[in-house]
Amino acid sequence: MKYLTFDRIDFAADDYFIQWVHHPDAGNNRFWCEFLADYPYKQEEVKAARTLVLGLSEKSSFGSMEDEMWKEIQSGMYKSAGQPSLKKWYKQRSFLTAVTAACILGIGFFFINNLGLSDKEAMPPEPQITLQLQDGSKQAIDESATRTITTGAGRALGQQNKQVLVYKETQQSATELAYNELTVPYGKTFELVLSDGSHIYLNAGSMLRYPVQFLPGQPRDVFLDGEAFFEVAKDNTRPFTVVTDEMNTRVYGTKFNVTSYKNEGNTYTVLAEGSVGVYKPEDKANEKTIQKIVPGQKANFENQKIVVEDINVYKYTAWTSGELYFLNDRFDIILRKLERHYNVKINNTYKASEKEQLTSSFKEGDSLELVLGILKKLQPFNYERSGNTITITPP
Structure with missing residues (x-):
């Protein structure tokens, strides 16, 4: 965060800081309150900066020299003019800072606390990640926990290590598909490793339905509503397909991002590494229906057809970090x-x-x-x- 490197002069020249001093509201009060709570060593600099901003804005009290200095601060000219002159001026006004700094900041905190703006309990309850098992039961995922995920009958499915859920490959081959469903609400992301070793990063507001175990010799199909980045484990005998309402993505082993939020009507696949093919859900996957893309391309479903274009991959994958x-x-x-x-x-x-x-x-x-x-x-x-x-x- 840029504010960690700021001194009192930098704060006094920052538009967002100035807005808070002169026009406090719920948003900027919450930000600065949390900033000072997280970085208490910045409190003295913030006190001094608030005094400087308020002092320089009082035209009737301070006269033309301070007005000119204030204009320089607002326009950023103090950087080219050199900070020593401003700091020298500030030192000359130190009596003002000493007398009013604590009072001004105290008023600010009084404003925050009495409006309840720093009270996090007043915010809506934090949404939870949920895992629906094959029997229909749901479990809330505590992102700070490490535990074994089990079925209602007590059979172990995998291991949760905080923000990563890892399914294990069973010793005995599965004979029928059993699905789990992972739902990630707004404000959160989560990671999932399937039983075949494929690593999936789920973005906020997403749901993925997937088999607990893939069948031997059968395709690996998962169903997505939302956005996810896939690192698919290579298996030439079992093609991997991400199924969405408007476009499917077929792959054997690669890294790619799929976005398909049902409530937004935008579906596309971005390829970061390897090779994938995309096709309409109503078509059978074959050489005629699959349209292949290469790394650095985006396949977008629009106007009932698939359009491929060259793009900046990082734009679509930065969210994973x-x-x-x-x-x-x-x-x-x-x-x-x-x-x-x-x-x-x-x-x-x-x-x-x-x-x-x-x-x-x-x-x-x-x-x-x-x-x-x-x-x-x-x-x-x-x-x-x-x-x-x-x-x-x-x-």
């Missing part, structure tokens, strides 16, 4: 990804913004408020947050 990566993405698509990533509901009433294309990236752990604050600079808009619902409005 927790990164939000937008490359010339439409604003409405970005908002849908933010909904899934942060488990929120976003209502965009600023319809003119939906088709605007933006490019930006965010690391794992970046708050939603920080993300929206940066996106606002690329595509101006306003927003309000009420609990788990965000409303986008025109600027």
Whole structure:
């Protein structure tokens, strides 16, 4: 996070920090409260920065020299002019900092606490990952746990090691297919290793239905609603197929990403390594119906046909490492990804913004408020947050 390297001068020049000082709301109060809770050693710098921002904005009290300095801070000119002069000026105003810093920050925390903005219990309960077994029973997955996954009859299926569920290959060959179903809610991701050794990364808002054991000599079929990245174990005798409503992906051993959210109507496969073929579900998989793609290509199902194009693979796989990566993405698509990533509901009433294309990236752990604050600079808009619902409005 960039704020970890900030000193009081950097904070005083930051737009999002300035917004919090002058126009605190539920979103920015929550962000800065959590920031100070996570990094308490930054409290003194934040105190001083708040004093500086508030002091420099009081035109009636401070006169023209401070006004000019404030303009320099806002425009970023202090960096080229050199920080020593600003710090010297700040030292001259140290009596103001000493007297008011604790008071100003105290007021800020009073505002936060009395509005309940730092009370995490006021937020909706955290959604749970669930595993539905072949008998229809469901188990909640505790991502901090290590345990053996068993059926209702006590038969071991595999081992959960926190955020990874690993199925084991049984000693005796399976004679019939028994399916499990893993559901990952908004705000979470999860990993799964199938009994054949195939490794699957499930993105937020996704469901995968798969056999506990694959049958000898029979195709390996799994059923996806959502998004997943696959590292398929090679087996030339048993082709592996990802089945979705609009397009199937056939593979023997490779790395690829499949996206097919039923509620969004967008289905595509991106190939990172190896070779795959895609075809319509109503067609039988053969040389005539399968359309092959090579690494660096995307097969997209649109207007009842499959279209192949060259793409930047990382744009579609960055999520597996927790990164939000937008490359010339439409604003409405970005908002849908933010909904899934942060488990929120976003209502965009600023319809003119939906088709605007933006490019930006965010690391794992970046708050939603920080993300929206940066996106606002690329595509101006306003927003309000009420609990788990965000409303986008025109600027």
